[in-house]
Amino acid sequence: MEVDTQFVKDVVGFGGKTLKKCYQCATCSVVCPQSPEEAPFPRKEMIWAQWGLKDKLIKDGDVWLCHQCNDCSEYCPRGAKPGEVLGAIRAKVIQELAFPNFFAKILMKPAGIVVYFAIPIILTLLYLSIASPKIPEGEIVIGNFIPHLHIELAGFLVGGWALLVAAIGAYRFWSGINSEVSKVYEYRLGENAELEVVKASPRFIECLFWSIIDILKHSRFAECGTARYRYFAHFMIFWGFIILGIATLGDIVYLYGLGVEELALPPTDPVKIIGNIGAILLIAGSLWAIVARFSDERVGYGTYFDWLFLGTIFAVGLTGVGIEALRYTGSAAAYYMYLAHLVLVFTLIAYAPYSKFAHLLYRTLAYTWAKSVGREPQQ
């Protein structure tokens, strides 16, 4: 077991500044609505983080079962805010799992925002100088400015990159939480009192299926007390994304199934209606989260890592709706808004494995792992 003092400093820097106040009374493990009976969290994570046991935390599925309800922080007698500390640990773990590691480190520093925007802006400028698209005259039609094919190609490239990096992270994470180190209890008593090794793999598909159902329903979030709003806000953002995904599929069907040549759809078009519902959910949900964090420190004060992700989602939603509004008013500014939107969408997708977006992956895997080893909270 290795002690990594830099890890402790990083967790403190990523928003776990109250970490060292913890005196291990374990109030948190009991008031947490998500915590299982055996080896409950977050008390053990608090001491692991205090001691700099990086390896244990990287291989700990439990930090991903935490939804930062902050019931623990509310009842913590020391103001150690385990909810915030676990959020910081997750940020640090995302950084550790991401490939290449140095790139993750750059992006997670506030100064890294230069790189964060420089890459897509340079790429966009490069594209503009090579393809030199002209601002079209007359009716605003985005496809006349930058062809759909180009966007699709770029999408495949950026998405492919993100998937590749995510796959590396997923592999590292999954092998970590299933390794010896991660197992808080390595054996459990079988039916005939023989010891069974707790292993995750055999029921992977089944557990993954039910985990996805849980995620779609947000059933874990629904247990939250103090940060109850997060259940609703996250639900809106999450379903906003899914509905926008459905709308995008609709666009693809229009383009390649029905042979529609241009996607400048009127507001009454069913696909446009679906898209707008998704966008409204996305904007409203992220706005709610932003306002809640500003107005009530108990629900989490957020860190650069959180704000960057939340801000990007909000800005993507806002610019998306902005293009649409400008298009309907006939303003050519829609094209410039479109460029800003592309830059933001790039940051959202390309950096997903390095940003808070990665929680989607690790949480889903942690849910699956938790189900397979029986780490469900007792109702």
Place this chain on the structure above:
Amino acid sequence: MAGEILVIGGGISGLTAAIEAAETGYDVILVEKNPYLGGRVSQLNKYFPKLCPPFCGLEILFKRMKSTPKLKYFTNAEVQEISGEPGNFTVKVKIKPRYVNENCTACGACKEVCPIEAPDEYNFGLKKKKAIDLPNIMAMPFQYYIDDNYCDKCGECVSACKYNAIDLNEEEKELTLNVSSIIVATGWKPYDATKLDNLGYGVYKNVITNMEMERLASPNGPTGGVIQTLDGKPIETIAFVQCAGSRDENHLPYCSAVCCLASLKQATYVREQYPDAKIYIFYIDIRAFGRYEDFFAKVKADENIELIKGKVAKVEEVDGKLVVTAEDTLSGVKSKKEVDMVVLATGMQPAIEPIPGIELDEYGFVKAKPGIIPVGVAAMPMEVASANESATAAALKAIQLARR
């Protein structure tokens, strides 16, 4: 009258300070808010270090007090305001009417006719009293008193009293004292356990506080000393919950110093009455300082007393039984225990209300300043032995000023 020493509070610290100073020949005035002397110690079943019943120490003090003509005391008396400087303080004291004078023989005829029943705060409401009653079995002075909060002045007691001891028209008095120094021995009150919303106090009947446990165990308490659930059932299992409000930034940020020992002591109360009862003590750290380590070791040796390292953060009622939950941090497993009764080791909060002229710290404890000497729990959480030592030391400090 300059030269007199004022002691505020007639608990064991205040009594000690007052008597020690008076026995050296200085004039001492002691004022006590309650209608009796003896304070919190009188409410205990037994107290450290020797585990005596309170009669023991307090009666010795009362006897010394009576044989010291230099000591005057007032009950039902509250200090309103302090001004002046060391060696020359002016103190305004309000004396609330007791309505019963020293003619009272404590025969009890008044109580029998009194039509009004009220919760007895001395017993934390575990027992009823009458609007006219004796404060407690060892009250000093041994006189009845009328509780203004409940009495409707019907006059039944006046006609029943053969000794002309009751005057319902007695009025509030004010005293102005000129004193050289002031010993503040205002003591403590139990932290309000209803604020611990996850521990079930006030929600579940059999979740009680450690001070309520003292009354239950006390031979002059509501059950005559029989420890039982509040539905009158014997105890098979019981849980003590340490740091209920203490060492907690949301409640009392400091350690109350005595609760660990109090629970260990109360475990022995339970053991005396129930040789087979299962006793759980949930703790963060057991703080049995100094020589009390021996007592801790003795309690720990009992096989049916289980000490669990982990703070109870949930108390529920499941099928009529109380269930307490903590994480046993030594094994890393949640520990759930089904018990008949839960005793919250609630901490000590300074009892003093703000008085002009007395400075309090951020927690409400009294700050020392020239001529104003806090003692006992008015100064900081401590147990009786330390409180008495601080009281004796304070007597010397006060005398130094009185001699000037």
